[in-house]
Amino acid sequence: MSRLQLRLVAIAAVLLVAAAPLFLDPFSVTLANYIGIYALVALGLVLITGVGGMVSFGQASFMGIAAYSTAWASALMDYSPWFGLLLALVLTGLVATILGAVTLRLQGHFLSLSTIAWGLAIYFLFGNVDGLGHFNGIPSIPPITIGSFALISSERIYYLIWAVLIAAMLLSHNLLNSREGRAMRALRGGDAMVESVGVNAFRIKLITFVISALLAALSGWLYAHMGRFVSPTPFDVTRGIEYLMMAMVGGSGYLLGAVVGAALITLLKDWVQDFLPLVAPNAAGQLEIVVFSALFILFLQYARDGIVPFVAKFLPQVRRERPRAVEPLPRRTQPEPGQTLLKVDNAKRAFGGLMAVNDVSFEVRSGEILGLIGPNGAGKSTMFNLITGALPATGGKVVFTSSDITNEPQRLIARAGVARTFQHVKLRPKMTLLDNVLLGTYARTQSGFFKGALGLDRAEEEQARHEAMMQLERVGLGDRPFELAGNLPLGNQRILEIARALAADPILLVLDEPAAGLRRQEKLALAKLLRSLRDDENLTILLVEHDMEFVMGLVNRIVVMEFGSKISEGEPSTVRNDARVQEAYLGGVA
């Protein structure tokens, strides 16, 4: 299916939504209104749970804050519902920011648990604050008016609800395909990699969380003015998990999953409410929640991905176009060869009582390839982590291009021009090769969330895609840019990491065992690539490697570590003849 056909399908769907009230009975229109309102909340959950990998049980309480804000403003204070909307968004955003700020540095389940506690607290707050109607709620909320047109009937508000939903989906769609959206999609699977390409993972998580709260707020505003009445009950934790269920059943990795899930659960609920009293006339209420919870557990056990990806398997794939050749992204000027680029000065790192790196000093000069070698456990990877900021140093100094980067956050070191690969490959297996490499361009591009969502980033995005494609071709993976990274063999995954690092246009390339798992031919190709990076582009490379043949034929100089200390340094031939190095590798000479 081509992009044009896809657009036509989307337009047809929108037209169908627009025409629906003409042939639906009033009850079905009301049902469709609820579906639209719930889908907005579920859409927020798709962004935070499906895309960002964080689970929130508190979306209903965000909805509640918004509904109560607008109810207070419009029903009790006689302001316009539009002022209510503003208040709703501001308050919800504020609460979400505070909650996110205190939980998002911790592991995921802390956020989830606090959303439960927070959801309960909010419920009791609504029920007990004087002036908000206690547990009886606030009645007679005015309808939304556009000019002098009041959206009283459910057919009228239908158009507003679905217009908001469709707009929110379009913006989210744009956002996910933008620079920040890629960072959002890369959050799943740990912070180390995203930080290494210059992303502030905490910031991305926080903004994602706030966006999802704001979507819930929009929904709460619509809910309050549709039902014209609010009480604490629709915003308790039970509802929170219902919304999560909608997003997950629909397919939490897909925007469309929100709508499909909301529709399915709403209709199912409607049906169950009709059906259960026939089976168990006395216990229908209790059974409903048991049935839904049991269904959700079964779903989570056996069909976690949801409906949309399941159906999508049977639909024709959308053809993706290779990036076009456009003007490349601006590049850094590499420093003159032979200068001191990186200076490690008495670096120390202790793990408890173990000195993994003990007083190591060495220099990397621009335009050279420096090999860091040593037996297993010598502290090479720890040294790498100190240089790239993945671990804080216990003592000593690391200076890069004459600025002190000791204990700077990883992302700032990355932005200064240090790009790295990992000993244990860190890619996003469910993203394409191209997307993985595009992550590398993050620090070289600027478009933020707004530009991304509104589609104003297209020119820069084209440039970034072109850059990523060039790097893929350069490392020899250019033939299938839309393959999923997880489908590559390990050796090629290492190469893909190098392409990602190159896409950052680094000054210093730091490679942690790049040749591990590669076959001989692949190693030769890699050596050739690294050599051409040095000779043709003046790129400086620091690498840890165990394959001596690979190292000796490639590097300009070698630093040898053993038990956390440097034991030798110099050109390959000198190091090879160093007695201490021979002893470290081969044991003492008898």
Place this chain on the structure above:
Amino acid sequence: MTPDIAAILALDGIATGAIYVLMALGFVLIFAVTRVVFVPFGDIAAFTALTLAALELGRLPGTVGLVIGLAVLATLMELYSILRAGSYERIPRALLFYLVLPVAIAGLVWITSGTLWPMPFRIALALLLILPVAPLLDRIVYRPIADASVLLLLTVSVALHFALVGLGLLFFGPDGARTESLTDAMFMLGNIPISGQTILIVVAAAIFCGLLYLFFDFTLLGKALHATALNRTGARLMGIRPERSGTIAYLAGSVLAGVSGILIAPVNTIFYDSGFLLGLKAFVGAIIGGLISFPVTAIGSIFVGLLESFASFQSSAFKEVIVFSVLIPVLLWRSYTFQHTEEDMDE
């Protein structure tokens, strides 16, 4: 607030806090061994209280039906997976643990119901009856997805909690219950009255903390559990079966939930859905301990109890709000003391 009132509130808070300690330790225990945040823990405590109340009135507790239902379901699932694996020699053992033992306990309660036994016997019966619930839920709900991410397991837990609340209403009905006090003794410390109940709660909590400590540090089984908590794969390589460790953790958790339910039953009126709030407050304690540390968890839970006690004196309508709001500074402190590991999130 006079010093006397403050002292009474503090005593009350310590007693409630001690109950939270038991529950929070249960959370930490189960989470550490199985990575499951066992949200239904509070529900199990509430069910124990309701069971005891029913026994006191000489009625058949709803728990009997619940246990039998769960046992049948768990047995069917276990048999299915045994048949699929073709390892028929495991059938007798599975039948014994998943069907015969739980149903025997339920049967015992069934037969003896109607006669009014002395209190210690009733308590023992209630504890015995609640014991299989958590391990059976583990078999039915968590075992099929034991390797899923913490977040997925948590989502399942929350869903399970709501299922149990529904079942609770079905089995126990909407009425609340409060059991007879365990003791009517009363002591005076200066002019501050201390009830025997309070002392009993604190002593019981202390005893169980001590037992837990002895179990973890001085028994092979405890060490196996500890090993599973630290590294599942490593433990498996040492011949420890994580499933078995899980079952033991759930059994220990059941005991803790049961004891806390019995301790709270004479103090508060318990409804079928009271467990969630109790559990969540204990959670706040567990979060103070980072879901890792047993001693910090205990201190945190006592703190939550004290906070709740003073908050309900100041403004009883907002006590839940106050207790849960305390999470915010706690989490803030946690997020700056938290040590990131390189692989801190699962796909």
